[in-house]
Amino acid sequence: MGLQVGSNPMSMDAIAALLVERFAGELEDVRIQEPDTVVARCAREKLKDVAARLKADADAGYETLNWIAGVDRETGFESVYHVYSWKTNTYLELHVDLPRETPEVDTVTGVWPAADWHERESWDMVGIVYLGHPDPRRILLKDDFVGHPLRKDYVDLAENHPHV
Amino acid sequence: MYDQFESPEPDEAVKLALRRIDEATARGEGSDVDGLAFNEVVVNMGPQHPSTHGVLRLVVTLDGELVKDVIPVIGYLHRCKEKLAERRTYFQYIPIVDRTEYVASINCEWAYVMTVEKLAGIQVTRRAEFIRVITGELMRIASHLVAVGTFTADLSPLGTAMVFYMFRDREIILDLMEELTGARMMFNYFRFGGVRYDLPDGWTSKCRDYLQKFPKMIKEYEALVDDNAIFLQRTQGKGVITQQDVIDYGITGPNARASGVELDLRRSRPYSVYPELDFEVRTEQHGDIFDRYRVRMDEMRESVKIIEQCLDMLPKGPVQVGSLRAPYVITPPPGSCYVGQENPRGEFGTYIESDGSRYPYRLKYRDPCFCNLQIFPKLLSGNKIADAVAISGSIDLVLGGIDR
Amino acid sequence: MVDIIVGILRAILFVVISYAVVFVAALVNIVFERRALAFMQDRHGPNRTGPHGVLQSIADAFKMMGKEDFRPLLADPFLFTLAPVTVMIGAVAIQLVIPYTGGLMATSLNVGIIFLVAITSFTTLSILLGGWSSRNKYSLVGALRAAAQMISYEIPMILGLIIVAMVVGSLRIEAVVAFQSGYEWIVFYAPFSFLIFYIASIAELNRGPFDLPESESELVSGYGTEYSGMRFGMFFLNEYAGMTIMSMVAVTLFFGGWMGPFAGAIDFWGVDWIGIVWFLAKTYVLVFALIWIRLSLPRLQVDQLMAFAWKVLIPLGLLNILATAAIMLWVPSWKWGLAVFSWVAFFAFVGLLDPILKRRLRKLRERQPVVSA
Numbered sequence: 001m002g003l004q005v006g007s008n009p010m011s012m013d014a015i016a017a018l019l020v021e022r023f024a025g026e027l028e029d030v031r032i033q034e035p036d037t038v039v040a041r042c043a044r045e046k047l048k049d050v051a052a053r054l055k056a057d058a059d060a061g062y063e064t065l066n067w068i069a070g071v072d073r074e075t076g077f078e079s080v081y082h083v084y085s086w087k088t089n090t091y092l093e094l095h096v097d098l099p100r101e102t103p104e105v106d107t108v109t110g111v112w113p114a115a116d117w118h119e120r121e122s123w124d125m126v127g128i129v130y131l132g133h134p135d136p137r138r139i140l141l142k143d144d145f146v147g148h149p150l151r152k153d154y155v156d157l158a159e160n161h162p163h164v
Numbered sequence: 165m166y167d168q169f170e171s172p173e174p175d176e177a178v179k180l181a182l183r184r185i186d187e188a189t190a191r192g193e194g195s196d197v198d199g200l201a202f203n204e205v206v207v208n209m210g211p212q213h214p215s216t217h218g219v220l221r222l223v224v225t226l227d228g229e230l231v232k233d234v235i236p237v238i239g240y241l242h243r244c245k246e247k248l249a250e251r252r253t254y255f256q257y258i259p260i261v262d263r264t265e266y267v268a269s270i271n272c273e274w275a276y277v278m279t280v281e282k283l284a285g286i287q288v289t290r291r292a293e294f295i296r297v298i299t300g301e302l303m304r305i306a307s308h309l310v311a312v313g314t315f316t317a318d319l320s321p322l323g324t325a326m327v328f329y330m331f332r333d334r335e336i337i338l339d340l341m342e343e344l345t346g347a348r349m350m351f352n353y354f355r356f357g358g359v360r361y362d363l364p365d366g367w368t369s370k371c372r373d374y375l376q377k378f379p380k381m382i383k384e385y386e387a388l389v390d391d392n393a394i395f396l397q398r399t400q401g402k403g404v405i406t407q408q409d410v411i412d413y414g415i416t417g418p419n420a421r422a423s424g425v426e427l428d429l430r431r432s433r434p435y436s437v438y439p440e441l442d443f444e445v446r447t448e449q450h451g452d453i454f455d456r457y458r459v460r461m462d463e464m465r466e467s468v469k470i471i472e473q474c475l476d477m478l479p480k481g482p483v484q485v486g487s488l489r490a491p492y493v494i495t496p497p498p499g500s501c502y503v504g505q506e507n508p509r510g511e512f513g514t515y516i517e518s519d520g521s522r523y524p525y526r527l528k529y530r531d532p533c534f535c536n537l538q539i540f541p542k543l544l545s546g547n548k549i550a551d552a553v554a555i556s557g558s559i560d561l562v563l564g565g566i567d568r
Numbered sequence: 569m570v571d572i573i574v575g576i577l578r579a580i581l582f583v584v585i586s587y588a589v590v591f592v593a594a595l596v597n598i599v600f601e602r603r604a605l606a607f608m609q610d611r612h613g614p615n616r617t618g619p620h621g622v623l624q625s626i627a628d629a630f631k632m633m634g635k636e637d638f639r640p641l642l643a644d645p646f647l648f649t650l651a652p653v654t655v656m657i658g659a660v661a662i663q664l665v666i667p668y669t670g671g672l673m674a675t676s677l678n679v680g681i682i683f684l685v686a687i688t689s690f691t692t693l694s695i696l697l698g699g700w701s702s703r704n705k706y707s708l709v710g711a712l713r714a715a716a717q718m719i720s721y722e723i724p725m726i727l728g729l730i731i732v733a734m735v736v737g738s739l740r741i742e743a744v745v746a747f748q749s750g751y752e753w754i755v756f757y758a759p760f761s762f763l764i765f766y767i768a769s770i771a772e773l774n775r776g777p778f779d780l781p782e783s784e785s786e787l788v789s790g791y792g793t794e795y796s797g798m799r800f801g802m803f804f805l806n807e808y809a810g811m812t813i814m815s816m817v818a819v820t821l822f823f824g825g826w827m828g829p830f831a832g833a834i835d836f837w838g839v840d841w842i843g844i845v846w847f848l849a850k851t852y853v854l855v856f857a858l859i860w861i862r863l864s865l866p867r868l869q870v871d872q873l874m875a876f877a878w879k880v881l882i883p884l885g886l887l888n889i890l891a892t893a894a895i896m897l898w899v900p901s902w903k904w905g906l907a908v909f910s911w912v913a914f915f916a917f918v919g920l921l922d923p924i925l926k927r928r929l930r931k932l933r934e935r936q937p938v939v940s941a
Contacts, residue, residue: 003407003425005432023516036433037502047533066504067535069515069528082502082515082530086411093502114414117538123245135180140239143176149247150526161383205705229709319866328609393925394777394866400929406939423939451939550869 006089008059012036015060015090022057026050027094036092044079044096051081055111060088064111068119070126072151072153076129077103083112098128107133125150176222177237181206184233185225204232211240216558217314218563222540224549231552236537241567249527254356255492256279257524262350263516264529265565268307268508270299272565273354275505279514281356282503284496285379291481292358293437298352298371298474299341299353301467305378306337307508308460315457315557316389317399323436326388333381336374343367356494357485368475375468382464389457399453403543403555406451414535417510418459419559423451440477443470453558460560463508495522502530509533509560531565582674586660593812594805595625595857604859635797641861643794644701652795652802653700658690659806659813665741666816669826669843673742680741683735684817685726688772691806692718695781698803699791710790713870714774714781721771721778721876727885728765731758731892732821735906745825755822757906759893760913762822764885769818771877773810775858777865778873782807815854816847823850880921888913 010018012032019038020030027040027050044048055060064081069076081094096105107130109115120139121131127148130136138145145160174182178387185204204227211219219240224540225233241305245264249257281288313330338348343364345353384490389395400480409442410420410427428445438541446462498520504513510532517526536559541566543559544552589731599614599622606613639648665680667673676685692715699711730755733739736747748754755762771778781790792803819825826843828850834841868876891909899905 003410005425005427033501063411066414066511066513067515067528067530069526071517071526080515080528084414085274091502112536113412114538117534136241137176137180142239149244316866325609325863328611332610392866393922393929394868394872396926396929397872398866398869400933401936404939449938450933450936452936547867 002079005086008087010060010088010090012038012090015088016027018060019092023050023053027066032103033093035111036089037093039093039095041095041097044098044155047096048108050094051108051111054083054092060085060090062092062141063112064116065114066091066107068108068115068122070128070150074146074152076100076156079105079128081108090099099121103127104129109133124148127151166421167439169391177221177235178206178208181223181225181233181235190453196401217561218566220537220561220563220566222556224544224552226549229548231245231544231547231549234541234552236540238537238566239562243568245568246527246529249524251523253493253522254333254496254524255494255540257527258354259350259352262352263564264464264531264568265509265512265533265562266349266563267310268303269350270296270303270353271505271507272512274300274352274436275503275507275512276355276514276516278505279501279503279516280494280496283499283501283516283518284494286357286494287485288436289358289482289485290437290479291362292483294474294478295359295363295483296354297438297441298471298478299344299351301470301474302337302340302371304508305464305467306334308464310333311560312385312457312460312510315394315554317521318553326385330385331377340367340371340374343370355484358483360484362483368478371471373477378468378477379465380525380540383512386461396454398551399457399558400450401452402525402547402551403453403545403558404451405539409539409542413539415510415539416535417507417532418456418463419447419510419536420461422455422546424449429504429511435503435505437474441470441473443473453554456558456560467566472541477522477546504530509562509565510536527530529568530566531568533559533563534566537561537566577818582664583660584673586663587656589663590659590813591886594809595629595658597740597811598625598628600852601853601859604856608860608863624912633798636797637797637799640703640794642703644703646792647697647701649799651694651701652799655691655694655802655806657694658687659809661687661690662813662817666820667741667745667825668847670840672839672844675893676740679746681729681739681821681919684741685722685729688725689718689722691810695791695803698795702791702794704794707791707793710781710793717774717778717781717870717873717877720874721768721881724764724768724881724885725772727882727889728763728768729821730889731761734889734896741820744821745827748824749827751824751827753822753824757824757903758910760910760917761885761892762818762889762901763914763917764881764888765822766818768859768877768881769814771860771873773808773814773858775811775869775916776862779862780867780870780873783836802922808899811855811858812851815851815858815916817848818854821849823854852879885907885916 012034014040016032017028019027019040023094026046027042030038030040033039049083062085064084064086066082066084068082069080071080077098077100079096079098081096083094084090085090085092098105103126105128107115108120109132110117116133116135117139120137122128123130123133123136124138124140125148137143141149147154147160148156165397182290185206195388204225207224207226209222209224211221221237221240221488223235223237231333240442243263245260248260249548252260258276261272266273280286292527309330313327317324317325342348344367345351345362346361347353405415405419407423407424407425409415410423410425416427416429424447426445426447429435431445446466448458497551498518500515500517502513502515504511508511511530512532513530515526515528515530516524519525540559547555602624603621605613613878614624617627639645658902662684664674665677665683681766695714695718698710699707699709699714704710735754735757736741736744738744744754770776782792795803796885824846826840828843828846830842888910891913892906895909896902896906
């Protein structure tokens with residue numbers, strides 16, 4: 001009949017157990033955040049593989065990407081992926097830690113096409129480089145903007161505001 | 165002769181469009197007329213344009229009248245909301261959330277306030293929950309009136325008449341909201357644990373009067389538009405969003421429901437008192453422009469039903485938790501939370517990370533129009549430019565949310 | 569010798585009066601339309617300049633005249649200026665044959681109806697000139713499309729007019745008006761022909777649901793993109809003047825011209841002064857109908873436009889002529905026969921067009937695929 005919401009509902013514990021079982025080495029620190037989100041961490045090298053397998057999973061396929069956020073932790077960066085599973089009607093929040101000097105991670109646009117603009121915004125605002133992104137341009141700021149505003153150590157430069 | 169003219173340097177988006185034309189020609193896919201290598205022209209439907217709703221810039225690659233490719237350029241309304249959040253207390257930030265999707269600002273406030281309440285563990289009073297639903301659904305009706313009005317305005321002078329009739333109905337809603345909150349568009353009404361003001365005397369009877377008259381107005385609008393053969397010919401079968409697109413691009417709201425996907429966050433991820441209310445999730449099967457229009461009209465009727473039920477079920481009690489003064493400075497415990505809410509345009513949510521201080525550490529918006537806009541290149545290609553205008557009107561974009 | 573001088577003076581007087589009529593009609597129509605549209609859209613419209621806003625057009629005209637006059641560097645200098653100058657020739661020249669009232673007629677051509685039809689093509693020429701001389705790809709495309717539309721719709725217009733000639737038996741406009749004395753208006757005998765003529769004339773004017781050429785502001789404006797200031801003003805005024813002129817033609821041929829109660833009462837200098845009142849009143853009823861139609865219908869797309877002309881109006885117009893001719897030849901009291909046929913055809917067209925279109929659309933809809941993952 002087409003796309004249905006929640007065609008395979010499972011309890012949150014069952015989903016968490018399923019993820020722990022199937023993604024034993026890759027997803028760490030799987031915990032449940034009420035009422036319907038599973039939070040997990042993933043290493044950045046394994047992200048591409050994990051993403052593809054998460055999407056293709058038969059019981060809880062996380063087929064839709066909701067958003068990607070870039071966060072500046074003082075000690076490093078973090079790329080947060082929020083994905084949705086139609087079958088179980090639940091969310092999964094993936095946190096990927098990135099080192100401070102080289103905030104690079106593989107793009108997931110091959111897995112979730114919606115990642116395109118979200119990753120561009122993360123690059124634009126926080127400065128996380130998504131390797132392999134088809135169109136790495138700034139999205140919200142002007143093309144020759146210098147710096148990444150949502151970083152905690154961002155200082156506003158005069159050359160970014162020539163009209164003021 | 166040409167020295168006095170300086171062509172401006174094409175910017176990144178136009179350069180990208182030109183590069184794509186070159187690549188397509190190199191691959192042999194460029195349109196070939198009389199031995200000319202390519203026939204496409206890159207045209208800018210600039211940020212100021214009567215047909216793009218808001219400051220949206222579309223770099224359109226045209227082949228004659230056919231749209232080959234569209235590159236949307238956004239950011240003209242960027243107001244650094246996410247950075248502003250890091251320097252304001254949670255309470256000081258509420259008016260700023262209002263201005264995200266300004267057409268239905270109650271729903272934006274609702275998502276933010278729900279997220280903070282979940283982070284801080286604040287309970288909402290029952291009367292306030294019902295008032296939240298009433299105002300949220302009233303603004304849903306107002307937002308759909310704007311969406312459908314401006315969409316039909318793109319099609320013809322008939323539409324410009326429709327805009328005025330629909331705005332006239334919207335005025336009554338804004339009058340109701342003004343009486344309740346003091347503002348017509350940016351309400352600053354929700355508080356953590358409740359709402360700021362209680363319903364004034366006589367408000368419920370005015371609201372009921374309006375709800376009595378409104379379904380007849382919807383019928384009038386449908387009679388003007390639905391039955392019009394020219395309108396049907398222009399909107400049926402065009403701009404189809406398939407269910408695969410809904411999955412791939414995260415499209416939510418009426419755009420997804422018009423493609424047969426029964427995704428409504430009020431049902432699938434219920435919040436507030438929606439589980440106790442009886443309403444239908446309206447879907448249509450074809451996913452074209454006409455269906456998106458129909459879903460919005462039907463949703464207005466459902467909203468009327470919801471508001472009537474809420475007015476009947478409205479309990480007595482306080483509208484704010486604790487004493488009458490709202491908690492001005494709250495410090496949620498460290499942690500992060502995301503709550504999505506059914507905005508008239510789709511799923512609007514805020515992801516807040518708190519580090520225990522009185523300012524949020526990171527605030528990220530999940531904006532429905534941002535996600536819906538990604539499908540533009542795919543949706544508009546292959547259509548004539550006039551259809552492109554109709555399609556972009558039917559997606560219902562509000563640039564405030566896209567650019568934040 | 570004196571005749572030649574009098575002739576030249578008469579010609580000059582005619583030109584001056586015609587241009588005056590065209591400009592005044594255009595200015596009046598602009599304000600009339602803005603206020604009528606506003607009234608139907610539940611708002612006021614311009615009501616500040618002058619009592620009830622009647623001086624708004626004059627203010628707009630001053631504004632337009634004060635704009636910077638430029639022409640694109642690459643545009644053909646002579647043709648670019650020629651186009652707006654010649655655009656009003658059609659509207660002006662038609663008044664050669666329209667009787668404003670008994671005795672007030674420029675000239676009585678014995679091929680009046682043919683002259684009417686020939687002169688209405690002039691606007692097409694000017695639009696093409698304007699679009700081509702702008703050296704702008706989009707202007708040219710817009711002008712070509714406007715020309716295609718206007719040429720296509722001239723044919724149904726003529727097909728509607730032929731009935732008038734058949735019924736009256738003469739091509740002289742005076743004879744047409746005289747035939748309609750005593751409330752024997754041709755529209756009562758042949759409403760179907762009037763309908764065909766009227767719809768075609770709306771498309772000729774680029775008005776109402778047929779305004780695709782001027783609505784290209786969806787992307788770029790059509791033939792008028794490179795024109796600004798008074799050059800554009802000329803195209804703009806011509807469109808509004810055309811509304812009045814075309815309504816005058818319709819009134820003259822179908823609605824009895826200047827005939828009406830007490831039309832011949834005041835006869836001064838050989839001119840019936842009450843006739844003008846009736847003429848203008850009937851004309852402005854038709855102008856209001858044009859504005860009303862514009863407001864009520866969405867714009868037709870270019871393929872719908874052409875299909876409507878060639879597949880609907882022209883075949884029906886031809887059938888109408890055949891039927892009228894048959895009735896006039898073989899039915900003894902042909903006036904009654906014609907009236908019966910034409911009214912039946914009128915109601916059939918009005919009643920059946922919509923359901924037929926809707927049924928086709930419904931069938932298309934059923935065949936449209938339902939989206940699924």
